[in-house]
Every structure is written in C-alpha cells, then in structure tokens.
Amino acid sequence: MTELECLPYAVGHADEGVCLLVQMGPYRVLLDCGLEDLSLFKDSSKQAPPADLVLCTHAHPDHARGLLALHRAFPKLPIYASEVTAQLLSLNWLGEDVPMFCHALPWRSPVEFLDGLSAELYPAGHLPGAAALLLTYTTSERPYTLFYTGDFLLSSSRLVEGLPLEELRGLKPDALIVEGTYGTARHPHRRQQENQLAERINQAIAEQQSVLLPTPTLGLGQELLMLLRSHHHFTGRNLDIWVDNTVAAGCDAYLDLLSYFPSAVQNFARHQPLFWDERIRPRVRRLSHEPNNGKTAPQLNHPCIILTHKSANFSQYCHPDTGPWLLLLPQYPGRVDSVESSIVQKLQTSKSLQSQIQAGQLLVDTYLLGDHCDGPGTTQLIHNLRPQHIVFVHGSPTYLSDLTSLEELQNRYHLHSPAAGVRVELPVGETFLQPAAPETHYEGELTELETAIMVTLPDALTSDPRWQNFADTGLVEARWQGEELVLRGLSQRELLSRDSETKVSLSIECCQNCLHYRGQRCWNQASPLFGFKVTPEGYCPAFEFSPSAIEGMLDDAEN
Missing domain, CATH: 3.60.15.10 (Ribonuclease Z/Hydroxyacylglutathione hydrolase-like)
Incomplete structure (x- = not known):
C-alpha cells in the first residue's frame, strides 16, 4: 500500500x-x-x-x-x-x-x-x-x-x-x-517592483492624469493602498485616494485583524490610520456613492487615484469631463493573456472607453507587483x-x-x-525512474549575410502559448550569457518606455508619426492592424502623417 x-x-x-x-x-x-x-x-x-x-x-x-x-x-x-x-x-x-x-x-x-x-x-x-x-x-x-x-x-x-x-x-x-x-x-525584487509602480503613478499625477487601479477585493488593493500611504513619492502630497465599497470591505476586514499583522504595520497604525485618513496627506477616503448619469461624483478633485474592484464599470470614472486618465492593470505572468481577460474584454467592448482611448484621454498600461x-x-x-x-x-x-x-x-x-x-x-524510499523531461530545446540554422545574421527556428515553437508574447512586436534583443547567445522578445511596454530615449525621426512613415496611432494602438479602420497594439516603429500601407508630425517636419525645415 x-x-x-x-x-x-x-x-x-x-x-x-x-x-x-x-x-x-x-x-x-x-x-x-x-x-x-x-x-x-x-x-x-x-x-x-x-x-x-x-x-x-x-x-x-x-x-x-x-x-x-x-x-x-x-x-x-x-x-x-x-x-x-x-x-x-x-x-x-x-x-x-x-x-x-x-x-x-x-x-x-x-x-x-x-x-x-x-x-x-x-x-x-x-x-x-x-x-x-x-x-x-x-x-x-x-x-x-x-x-x-x-x-x-x-x-x-x-x-x-x-x-x-x-x-x-x-x-x-x-x-x-x-x-x-x-x-x-x-523577476526584480519586490521592493524594486514597488518603486517602479510608484514612479509610474507619480509620473501620471505630475502630468495631471488621474489613475485608476482595478483590483480584487482582497490582497492587491490593500497592498497598493499601503504603498501609496507610505512611499516617499506620496507622503505629505496634496492628493486624494478613493477606494470603492468592495475593496473597502477588504480594508475593513484587515483593520479588524490588526493585532495579527507584522509589528511594522502595527507601529505605522499607532501613529496614523492604516487606511482611512482625511487629515494626513495623501487623504484616503471611501468612494461612498457611484457616479450618476455618466458624470463623476462632485467630491472628486482631479488628478486623483481611485482603487476600484476589477468588475466595476470603469467608464463611470473615466469620463471626458474629468480630464485624462491612466488605467493601470496588474500583470499575471504565466497566463497567455498577461492581464485578466475580463478586463481586456471590458476595454474592447465598451464604446465609452474606446472613444476615450481614441481621443487620447485614457491611457492603458500594466505593472508587475508579484505576490x-x-x-x-x-x-x-x-x-x-x-x-x-x-x-x-x-x-x-x-x-x-x-x-x-x-x-x-x-x-x-x-x-x-x-x-x-x-x-x-508518492512511494517513499522506493526506486523511482524519473520520466523523460519534455522537449524544451529547438534546433535551428544560422546564416551569416553581408550585413545581417539570420536565425531560422522550427515552427514547433509557435505551438507554445508563450510564443504570442515573445513575438508580440516582432522585435528581439540578443545578448551574450557566457558562451551562449540569448534571444528575448521585446514587449510593447518596453518599446514605449524606450521612446523617450530613442526618438523616431518625424519624417519616417511609421506608427508613431501616424494620424491613427493613439494609446499604443492603431485606430485606422482601413488598416489590417486596426484595434491591435502596434510598435511605434511599425508601418502599414494605410499610414497618414499626423498634424504634429507635419508641424515638426516644418519646424525642422525652418531651422
């Protein structure tokens, strides 16, 4: 037995x-x-x-x-x-x-x-x-x-x-x-992940963007709230943080169990409230009632930060009358879709949110806060x-x-x-033959051309669910690791973050200079890329110069 x-x-x-x-x-x-x-x-x-x-x-x-x-x-x-x-x-x-x-x-x-x-x-x-x-x-x-x-x-x-x-x-x-x-x-160390997220939120607030953070009832929302309460980017800042009823229920449950929390958390709570605080900046308040008739509740001053449940209707907060918004979605490494599918579907099917994205009033980005x-x-x-x-x-x-x-x-x-x-x-102390490991290595060919190197790999790679993320932009980065050359796919987010470092010439016909490029996506219905995330350096036959690109080229010509 x-x-x-x-x-x-x-x-x-x-x-x-x-x-x-x-x-x-x-x-x-x-x-x-x-x-x-x-x-x-x-x-x-x-x-x-x-x-x-x-x-x-x-x-x-x-x-x-x-x-x-x-x-x-x-x-x-x-x-x-x-x-x-x-x-x-x-x-x-x-x-x-x-x-x-x-x-x-x-x-x-x-x-x-x-x-x-x-x-x-x-x-x-x-x-x-x-x-x-x-x-x-x-x-x-x-x-x-x-x-x-x-x-x-x-x-x-x-x-x-x-x-x-x-x-x-x-x-x-x-x-x-x-x-x-x-x-x-x-992944980066947890503190590094927190600092990267805090820096992204800080940047948005500095640009007068309000920030919407969808979370589950328990766990992530409370971690985010504590991060915003204690990080140096936000302590003492004249800023309102609003928490909707569902996420607030998780906060209240935590407060009832404060004696079970780490001593550092208990010490923090002795000097100021852990969550609800309208006296010390940033102020943390309950979002006690929902926006009415498509308009934001009158007590919200912008820019602000809202923590809402992931199932909430985002369009009730992201409204044209409230200025620009940044919607930050948590990443879930290991899934085929790096963010929750219900949230992605909500963004794709909501006409209000789509119009906000097309108008440049709603930016969507992701972050990693691994637990x-x-x-x-x-x-x-x-x-x-x-x-x-x-x-x-x-x-x-x-x-x-x-x-x-x-x-x-x-x-x-x-x-x-x-x-x-x-x-x-699970036989204990008995001889056990380890099954053969699944195939994780792929043989290919390498061809040196005059000005480039071409690497050819078998199409069996594409059957792995991770291929979709690896090949998302069609761009890769190569680096040496000892005697081995490692290839890594470049994500949309990484390319966008490099935008500030490497500016594309305004005269180049690429997505960044296109009239229909907004919120990291193509919005030209005549383009085969319509609705998809695109790299700024990408190109399609439906390209049209944006007014800002034309104006920039004229300025360059005058100079």
Missing part, C-alpha cells in the same frame, strides 16, 4: 482554482477548495464527504471559493485555516449571510486531528493569514510527512512578512506540493526543504513544465506535474 497519494481535482491551470485530495495512510485530507462547481464530489456516496477534513491555505477565491458550498453540502466536514484566513473567508461571498464555519488553527504548533494525523501551520507570505502546511501521519514504522506551500512568497510585502525559510531548512519531507505560478522566470515566488525563489525553497517527491501545481502547463525540466531538480528529486483528475502515487 502506498502511504502517500495525491488526487488533484483542480491544479490551478489558467483561471481554474486549486483543490487537492491527499491520501495519508487511511486518511483523506482536502487541501484548499477553489472549485466553482462541486459536481466532482458527487462520485462519493450521498452522505459521505469527500475527505476526513479540509485545510485551507488562504482566503483568495482560487483557493477558497468552494468552501461555503462544501460546508453547506457536508455540514459536519471540519474545515480548518489560520485565524486570519478564517476571518477573511467571508469576503468571497459579499452580500450573503455567511456563518463562521472555519475553525482557526495556531501558528507553528502541531494539532492532531485523527489518530496519528496532525498538521502544523507556517506563515507563507503572499496574503495576510496565508499558511504553508506540514502534514504528518505517524505509523509504528515511521512518520510520513507532506509539506504544501499553498501560494507563497519569500520576500516581505507591505502588509505581510515572507515565508520564514530559516525555520524550514532541512525539513526533508517525503513529499512537497509547491506552486509554480511564475515558472522559472526571474508569488519567481523561479529562483521556488528552487531556493526546494533545495532548503530537500524533499523526496515534488508535485508542482498552480501555474500554466508550460511554466510547470519548465520547472520539471530543470536539470538541477531532476538530478535530486522525483518530479511530478499532474493534470486535474490524474492520481499521483
């Missing part, structure tokens, strides 16, 4: 949630329940719950949205989480009368649920209350251990301390279930824990494949990246 098994109901591919059934000896433990549909559990008998107990790592919807339905279907099934998570769970069902159905567990203290089965919680970073779980099943022969990270972050953010790696070093669990949201990608570990952080955790088995979940299949292809992991651990519904046996 295999003492350890994992049956993933959902592994967090694309927009699906995470829900994992772990078998430890005779016991079944459900790790998280981010399912929207619980029909997967109907295979069990009518009265039997799908597990002996449920452990929830944190309150984000993709890990917790199915818990209320699960509780209603099986009221006697015990559900456990950290104290903070137990309090925050109700934010997933705003407007509903939600009972307190989740039992709170302490930090760093093993709790025995059933004979020989215990769990211990460690802070995981990522979100207040987020926990990594150490499960132990003890038999007469030996203890079996499984460590589940949930979503984790080693770096500290504004409101959450990072996962305490020192406490876990050398744990040597039999199995590690770890998220791979960002795959092997390497998961990047590739080096993930491998750092793995090497410190030193498990026998590693099960990768929560990420795009290609990103998880990148992790299982790492030679430094293949040589030391037994790697698994299961699809939903595929049971994984």
Whole structure:
C-alpha cells in the first residue's frame, strides 16, 4: 500500500482554482477548495464527504471559493485555516449571510486531528493569514510527512512578512506540493517592483492624469493602498485616494485583524490610520456613492487615484469631463493573456472607453507587483526543504513544465506535474525512474549575410502559448550569457518606455508619426492592424502623417 497519494481535482491551470485530495495512510485530507462547481464530489456516496477534513491555505477565491458550498453540502466536514484566513473567508461571498464555519488553527504548533494525523501551520507570505502546511501521519514504522506551500512568497510585502525559510531548512519531507505560478522566470525584487509602480503613478499625477487601479477585493488593493500611504513619492502630497465599497470591505476586514499583522504595520497604525485618513496627506477616503448619469461624483478633485474592484464599470470614472486618465492593470505572468481577460474584454467592448482611448484621454498600461515566488525563489525553497517527491501545481502547463525540466531538480528529486483528475502515487524510499523531461530545446540554422545574421527556428515553437508574447512586436534583443547567445522578445511596454530615449525621426512613415496611432494602438479602420497594439516603429500601407508630425517636419525645415 502506498502511504502517500495525491488526487488533484483542480491544479490551478489558467483561471481554474486549486483543490487537492491527499491520501495519508487511511486518511483523506482536502487541501484548499477553489472549485466553482462541486459536481466532482458527487462520485462519493450521498452522505459521505469527500475527505476526513479540509485545510485551507488562504482566503483568495482560487483557493477558497468552494468552501461555503462544501460546508453547506457536508455540514459536519471540519474545515480548518489560520485565524486570519478564517476571518477573511467571508469576503468571497459579499452580500450573503455567511456563518463562521472555519475553525482557526495556531501558528507553528502541531494539532492532531485523527489518530496519528496532525498538521502544523507556517506563515507563507503572499496574503495576510496565508499558511504553508506540514502534514504528518505517524505509523509504528515511521512518520510520513507532506509539506504544501499553498501560494507563497519569500520576500516581505507591505502588509505581510515572507515565508520564514530559516525555520524550514532541512525539513526533508517525503513529499512537497509547491506552486509554480511564475515558472522559472526571474523577476526584480519586490521592493524594486514597488518603486517602479510608484514612479509610474507619480509620473501620471505630475502630468495631471488621474489613475485608476482595478483590483480584487482582497490582497492587491490593500497592498497598493499601503504603498501609496507610505512611499516617499506620496507622503505629505496634496492628493486624494478613493477606494470603492468592495475593496473597502477588504480594508475593513484587515483593520479588524490588526493585532495579527507584522509589528511594522502595527507601529505605522499607532501613529496614523492604516487606511482611512482625511487629515494626513495623501487623504484616503471611501468612494461612498457611484457616479450618476455618466458624470463623476462632485467630491472628486482631479488628478486623483481611485482603487476600484476589477468588475466595476470603469467608464463611470473615466469620463471626458474629468480630464485624462491612466488605467493601470496588474500583470499575471504565466497566463497567455498577461492581464485578466475580463478586463481586456471590458476595454474592447465598451464604446465609452474606446472613444476615450481614441481621443487620447485614457491611457492603458500594466505593472508587475508579484505576490508569488519567481523561479529562483521556488528552487531556493526546494533545495532548503530537500524533499523526496515534488508535485508542482498552480501555474500554466508550460511554466510547470519548465520547472520539471530543470536539470538541477531532476538530478535530486522525483518530479511530478499532474493534470486535474490524474492520481499521483508518492512511494517513499522506493526506486523511482524519473520520466523523460519534455522537449524544451529547438534546433535551428544560422546564416551569416553581408550585413545581417539570420536565425531560422522550427515552427514547433509557435505551438507554445508563450510564443504570442515573445513575438508580440516582432522585435528581439540578443545578448551574450557566457558562451551562449540569448534571444528575448521585446514587449510593447518596453518599446514605449524606450521612446523617450530613442526618438523616431518625424519624417519616417511609421506608427508613431501616424494620424491613427493613439494609446499604443492603431485606430485606422482601413488598416489590417486596426484595434491591435502596434510598435511605434511599425508601418502599414494605410499610414497618414499626423498634424504634429507635419508641424515638426516644418519646424525642422525652418531651422
């Protein structure tokens, strides 16, 4: 009999949630329940719950949205989480009368649920209350251990301390279930990401642009608000920050749990309010009522910053009467679409927003504020824990494949990246043949021409979902890395940021000088690029010089 098994109901591919059934000896433990549909559990008998107990790592919807339905279907099934998570769970069902159905567990203290089965919680970073779980099943022969990270972050953010790696070093669990949201990608340090975002917002305010930041109810919105309250670009600045009701509900929930937050956050709150403050600049206020009749509420002075829920109608804020706006969208590395598809669809289908973009009154940009570990952080955790088995979940299949292809992991651990519904046996202390790694190398040809070098690669590359982002602009950057030459696709955002450094001549027929180039997109219906993001250096047969380009050329001629 295999003492350890994992049956993933959902592994967090694309927009699906995470829900994992772990078998430890005779016991079944459900790790998280981010399912929207619980029909997967109907295979069990009518009265039997799908597990002996449920452990929830944190309150984000993709890990917790199915818990209320699960509780209603099986009221006697015990559900456990950290104290903070137990309090925050109700934010997933705003407007509903939600009972307190989740039992709170302490930090760093093993709790025995059933004979020989215990769990211990460690802070995981990522979100207040987020926990990594150490499960132990003890038999007469030996203890079996499984460590589940949930979503984790080693770096500290504004409101959450990072996962305490020192406490876990050398744990040597039999199995590690770890998220791979960002795959092997390497990202700037969290503080650097925050500074880049603060600088972008500061630049917009200096140019008299109001800033709209769509966020989920829990997590990102509160982090942004704390960043704006404490960053040197904004402290003492005569500026209004408005927060809509849905995001404000998450802020209020945080305030009720302030004693559980890091000491630095508690010290900040002793000197000034954590969120709501109309006395100290920048002022933070609730957006207590929605704009009426398409006009912005009278109390909004521009430029300002608004944090609104991602499902809100953006056009109620971005109105021609309120001046220019900058809409900042969070990036989600690992997805085919780097920003949430519902937001993109909203921008594409809203005539009001489209007209604003075409008029140059609404600019759209993205930012990265990572709340998961990047590739080096993930491998750092793995090497410190030193498990026998590693099960990768929560990420795009290609990103998880990148992790299982790492030679430094293949040589030391037994790697698994299961699809939903595929049971994984985790034999302990037995011989295990590592499956062949998926193909990640592509052979091509190199041809030296008189004035250029041509690299030809097989079209199999285009079947990878990442190709779309790599080839977005059709431009690449090459650099040496030791004896290897590395190619990297240039994004629209990077090209635009280089605009200030490298100015295109006004006499060149390119998108930047075109009459129909606005908001990084082509708006000429006669062009095959209509509606698409285009690079400033791009060209199409429907080009027409813009008045500003013509005026600039005349000025150059006079000089």
